[in-house]
Amino acid sequence: MAHETFQTVEGQINWDAPMYKLYEKAKRQGNWNPADIDFSQDKEDFQKLKTEERMTALPLVAAFSAGEEAVTIDILPMMQAMARQGRLEDTMFLTTFVHDEVKHTEMFSRWQEAVGIGDMNLSVFHNDSYKRIFYEALPESMERLNTDDSPKAVIRAATVYNMIVEGVLAESGYYTFRQIFKKAGLLPGILKGIDYLNMDEGRHLQFGTYTIQRLVAGNEENFKIFHDYMDELWVHAYDFIEYLISLAEQQRQIITYDPVLEINSTILKEYALKQFNIRKSKIERARKFNNADELEKAAASVQE
Ligand SMILES: [Fe+2]
Numbered sequence: 001m002a003h004e005t006f007q008t009v010e011g012q013i014n015w016d017a018p019m020y021k022l023y024e025k026a027k028r029q030g031n032w033n034p035a036d037i038d039f040s041q042d043k044e045d046f047q048k049l050k051t052e053e054r055m056t057a058l059p060l061v062a063a064f065s066a067g068e069e070a071v072t073i074d075i076l077p078m079m080q081a082m083a084r085q086g087r088l089e090d091t092m093f094l095t096t097f098v099h100d101e102v103k104h105t106e107m108f109s110r111w112q113e114a115v116g117i118g119d120m121n122l123s124v125f126h127n128d129s130y131k132r133i134f135y136e137a138l139p140e141s142m143e144r145l146n147t148d149d150s151p152k153a154v155i156r157a158a159t160v161y162n163m164i165v166e167g168v169l170a171e172s173g174y175y176t177f178r179q180i181f182k183k184a185g186l187l188p189g190i191l192k193g194i195d196y197l198n199m200d201e202g203r204h205l206q207f208g209t210y211t212i213q214r215l216v217a218g219n220e221e222n223f224k225i226f227h228d229y230m231d232e233l234w235v236h237a238y239d240f241i242e243y244l245i246s247l248a249e250q251q252r253q254i255i256t257y258d259p260v261l262e263i264n265s266t267i268l269k270e271y272a273l274k275q276f277n278i279r280k281s282k283i284e285r286a287r288k289f290n291n292a293d294e295l296e297k298a299a300a301s302v303q304e
Pocket residue numbers: 068071100101104197201
């Protein structure tokens with residue numbers, strides 16, 4: 001495909017575009033280095049934990065490591081789709097997005113190595129629901145953007161990637177990490193990493209939310225595509241959360257001593273459901289606009 005025009009030759013970057021503002025934010029906030037995080041206390045804490053308790057961390061780490069690697073590998077078609085559509089500011093923001101995910105992958109791998117589980121194969125903790133999302137739905141919907149960047153395809157890709165993987169599963173994962181390890185006063189290194197990840201993911205979520213919002217504004221058919229796909233994926237996401245909880249409960253039954261690490265299953269399930277509902281309601285808000293231009297104007301005026 002030949003270029004017909006260049007935005008920065010005929011005019012300028014749209015400095016007010018929501019995605020350009022997000023790009024500026026990413027340059028300011030996203031300059032942490034996983035290699036600078038000190039995992040020496042984590043190594044000590046991890047080795048002091050009894051074997052059964054150490055197991056509590058492994059399914060979560062298995063979910064996160066694969067998850068971050070999957071989103072790193074699978075993001076490029078989204079960037080190419082935005083570039084092809086002439087969305088310069090979105091493309092600029094996505095360069096920071098890719099780099100963020102790369103660092104998240106690096107962070108977990110470094111931690112696993114630091115605490116001595118670098119060579120352990122953790123894929124046994126990926127159940128069928130996890131596989132449905134991360135091994136199948138995510139790469140399928142992202143790869144489709146290589147040949148089809150229709151609104152439907154973009155909505156489905158952003159729904160699985162940004163709304164379910166980042167917005168429900170990753171958010172619930174951070175929450176669980178903090179619930180278990182912050183309360184116990186353990187693993188300060190990975191908790192610091194999680195804080196950085198959480199901040200990065202906030203920007204990723206804004207990208208996904210905005211991308212879906214502008215496509216559903218004034219278009220009920222597109223809204224239905226989003227809504228139905230959310231419900232379809234939620235079944236698998238929730239099943240995976242229940243599976244993590246059941247593993248933790250099995251652990252508890254074999255432990256005869258007072259556990260250092262505790263997981264509150266009711267709160268975790270409620271938290272995941274709350275995240276799911278927040279994602280849905282944010283997209284629903286776009287229905288009140290007649291088209292993407294109206295939404296863009298409103299978004300530009302509220303973003304700092
Ligand atoms: Fe990430």
